[in-house]
Amino acid sequence: HDKWEIDPVELVLKEVLGAGQFGVVRRGVWRGRIDTAVKMMKEGTMSEDDFIDEAKVMTQLQHQNLVQLYGVCSKHRPIYIVTEFMKHGSLFNYLRRTSPDQLGHAVLLDMCIQVCRGMAYLERHNYIHRDLATRNCLVGDENVVKVADFGLARYVLDDQYTSSGGSKFPIKWAPPEVLNFTRFSSKSDVWAFGVLMWEVFTCGKVPYGRLTNTEVVNRVQHGQVLEKPKGCLDEIYKVMRLCWGQTPEIRPPFRVLKEELTTISQRVLAD
Numbered sequence: 543h544d545k546w547e548i549d550p551v552e553l554v555l556k557e558v559l560g561a562g563q564f565g566v567v568r569r570g571v572w573r574g575r576i577d578t579a580v581k582m583m584k585e586g587t588m589s590e591d592d593f594i595d596e597a598k599v600m601t602q603l604q605h606q607n608l609v610q611l612y613g614v615c616s617k618h619r620p621i622y623i624v625t626e627f628m629k630h631g632s633l634f635n636y637l638r639r640t641s642p643d644q645l646g647h648a649v650l651l652d653m654c655i656q657v658c659r660g661m662a663y664l665e666r667h668n669y670i671h672r673d674l675a676t677r678n679c680l681v682g683d684e685n686v687v688k689v690a691d692f693g694l695a696r697y698v699l700d701d702q703y704t705s706s707g708g709s710k711f712p713i714k715w716a717p718p719e720v721l722n723f724t725r726f727s728s729k730s731d732v733w734a735f736g737v738l739m740w741e742v743f744t745c746g747k748v749p750y751g752r753l754t755n756t757e758v759v760n761r762v763q764h765g766q767v768l769e770k771p772k773g774c775l776d777e778i779y780k781v782m783r784l785c786w787g788q789t790p791e792i793r794p795p796f797r798v799l800k801e802e803l804t805t806i807s808q809r810v811l812a813d
């Protein structure tokens with residue numbers, strides 16, 4: 543019996559949470575008491591057999607800042623992907639609907655540190671996210687923030703999303719080596735983390751505003767990076783700049799970023 547296989551009989555489906563990349567996602571109650579989110583995979587959106595193979599690895603990735611994969615219902619179609627439930631939805635929406643004064647610098651920095659902890663865990667396990675952004679992080683009680691949908695990008699069948707020339711490719715979160723050679727690594731996740739920090743400290747602004755993808759690619763390839771968010775501390779912006787090193791080698795790993803941000807947080811909190 544594959545322990546990552548969930549019996550759909552044990553799932554009671556509730557309200558729709560949203561329509562994700564792969565189809566409708568609903569809240570579900572598992573075994574009578576466990577709150578979950580259930581992705582009901584629309585046919586043809588994902589290479590399902592490859593994903594089901596990977597699911598056993600993904601269920602082993604467990605960290606307080608990663609949205610836990612509980613398992614899959616793969617004995618029927620559509621398959622279900624069952625994960626931990628986060629009651630406040632995406633970090634992107636949470637930032638945009640929560641007024642800035644409610645989110646002081648200490649809270650914004652703490653959110654970035656939580657994401658960094660989750661990403662340092664993935665880095666330690668040589669696991670690449672490939673689409674880190676505030677839209678792919680989720681918020682729970684007491685401003686708990688967790689990284690969601692890590693690794694799933696590999697199973698998307700829509701080549702508008704998977705090819706760097708496609709209309710759905712996350713250009714604004716991609717470093718030069720991904721734009722030029724789609725060369726993903728934990729260091730390309732670090733670049734995306736810098737953009738995520740910029741999203742957090744602008745309370746959910748869209749990076750590079752209304753620039754077209756072509757204009758963004760030109761800027762990134764010429765070393766032009768995002769400006770310091772209004773009111774953002776210089777030492778926090780400096781960490782963002784470290785994430786935007788032109789080549790992956792000069793960007794710090796997540797375990798170093800975590801130490802940097804924690805040190806700043808202790809100083810900021812002391813003030």
Ligand SMILES: Cn1cc(-c2ccnc(-n3ncc4cc(C(C)(C)C)cc(F)c4c3=O)c2CO)cc(Nc2ccncn2)c1=O
Binds near residue numbers: 561564579628
């Ligand atoms: C776990 N979880 C997932 C979601 C939820 C709902 C709809 N779409 C999604 N998304 N969003 C994005 C997404 C992105 C991908 C990439 C491969 C990385 C491109 C792959 C996905 F499969 C999803 C997905 O399923 C999610 C994210 O997986 C919402 C939750 N919670 C709430 C609470 C209140 N209101 C709304 N959502 C929640 O707790």
